[in-house]
Amino acid sequence: MDWNYQQPVKIIFGNGKLSALKEVIAELGETDGILICSRSFRKSGLADKVMAEADGLLTAVYSDVSPNPEVSEVDACAELMREQGSKFVVALGGGSVMDLAKAAATIATVDDSIRLYHGTGKALPETFLPLIAVPTTSGTGSEVTSVSVLSDYETGKKAPILSPNFFPAYAVVDPELTYTCPPTVTACSGIDVLCQAIEGYWSVNHQPICDALAIHAAKLVFEHLPVAYANPTDATAREKMAEASVIAGLAFALPKTTSSHAMSYPLTNLYGIPHGEACGLTIDYFAKVNALLETDGRVTAFAKAIGFTDADEMANAITALKKQIGLRTDLTDLDLSDAQIDELVQLSHHPNLENNPVKITDDILYDLFGTLTKKDIYVEQP
Known part of the structure; x- marks a missing residue:
């Protein structure tokens, strides 16, 4: 390459x-x-x-x-x-x-x-x-x-x-x-670091230096974000999260982010969900979808490189992490109408979506929003 x-x-x-x-x-x-x-x-x-x-x-x-x-x-x-x-x-x-x-x-x-x-x-x-x-x-x-x-x-x-x-x-x-960051800011910004690392790795623009940085950053987040959230003055956790942030920035700066960031923009614009929380809302879902549909095994390889048996186990760990640090895991509180979901699907077709390792179709997006809203969403096929 x-x-x-x-x-x-x-x-x-x-x-x-x-x-x-x-x-x-x-x-x-x-x-x-x-x-x-x-x-x-x-x-x-x-x-x-x-x-x-x-x-x-x-x-x-x-x-x-x-x-x-x-x-x-x-x-x-x-x-x-x-x-x-x-x-x-x-x-x-x-x-x-x-x-x-x-x-x-x-x-x-x-x-x-x-x-x-x-x-x-x-x-x-x-x-x-x-x-x-x-x-x-x-x-x-x-x-x-x-x-x-x-x-x-x-x-x-x-x-x-x-x-x-x-x-x-x-x-x-x-x-x-960073010691004075409120817990919610620590949580939102920390999950953003994880998304940057994961998306930078599986981006279609990936390259080996950024790959290595992404793995390093993601490992740090899983280990130290829960501690920084629970104990804001823990010097080691704060230092390691600061390190993770810089390293994740380097990891995605060239490959760019993908699906979760693409979907975060309308969620923030329309419903005021903080950027990091909006990114984290979908990263576990896309880990599973990308691993299921990919042809080169990179998502699975990343999961294994940071200590998981496969992408599903990593996705489940992300969901558990979000719950541990008080971040939303669904959109049920918004009570979104079908028209609002249609709008979110269309606005999710942001240029960053093209960086995703597999093609994200409207069917996939409707399935995702069905999962997040706990609704049965049927897409009329052409």
């Missing part, structure tokens, strides 16, 4: 590494940076701590970031960057903050709206501000990827934008920053 591997992000990992931020900025060689973070970090004082660590090299803050970052927020942040003359960006937070920061760091260099590039296929400008990513959750892997997922409330669209611009220059990964 032919394959390529690229990872331009310099990763600085370890407890207390936030204190190295000034050194990282000095290595970047820029001044007058902007900090992008959530409103909660401005209230908690973490933003002030980061500003202090930067020792005057950060001169502006943007914190109007939604859980599903919106195109208007990107444009507003980019406008602030232009006004302040920002030369680099520090993104402090989870995937939402990093998604916004990546897009704004490019749009700030031109007089455009991100709407011109969101789901349109139009190539982004080649200019961008360098980005230092400082994750505060163990979940998205966004600190090492070249994708930004944005929403447009006017059109109801949620879609990723891919660009080499979006690779951060540095990722400063300090597991201690």
Whole structure:
């Protein structure tokens, strides 16, 4: 097989590494940076701590970031960057903050709206501000990827934008920053890590370096996520989940995600299910379907590589893990109508679905939603 591997992000990992931020900025060689973070970090004082660590090299803050970052927020942040003359960006937070920061760091260099590039296929400008990513959750892997997922409330669209611009220059990964994550965030982000690893492995774009990373990350999640959820200050569990997040990010950055991520977007857009939980909702189902229909045995091989006898045993372990960490395993509480299920099936035909190792038909999707809603759903055959 032919394959390529690229990872331009310099990763600085370890407890207390936030204190190295000034050194990282000095290595970047820029001044007058902007900090992008959530409103909660401005209230908690973490933003002030980061500003202090930067020792005057950060001169502006943007914190109007939604859980599903919106195109208007990107444009507003980019406008602030232009006004302040920002030369680099520090993104402090989870995937939402990093998604916004990546897009704004490019749009700030031109007089455009991100709407011109969101789901349109139009190539982004080649200019961008360098980005230092400082994750505060163990979940998205966004600190090492070249994708930004944005929403447009006017059109109801949620879609990723891919660009080499979006690779951060540095990722400063300090597991201690995840200690204050609420259990629900730990659970949602942690199951997202597992989905990224599994989907990166079975993606049609798989390659051997990412395969090895996916196996490593998945093993860590099964072992350490339950502990991090139950005991948020367990240093080993937090460190290993931070490691899993980075490694899973590397594992899917090139192969890209597949079926579970494709289905997560309408579940989040229409029903507000958090991204990680929405991905995890279907990953056990697709493990069984992909293993049943595949011709090369890769799904089964992955299950065995992480310690299971077959894909069914792995899928059942995923279901048990979701229950253990308080994540939903069905959609019965939404009481979805047939029309709503039809809509979800159609919207699940996201481009990521094409990365799945087997073709996902409408019949498969209706079967899945029948399982999730505990309904008998009959599909009229042509």
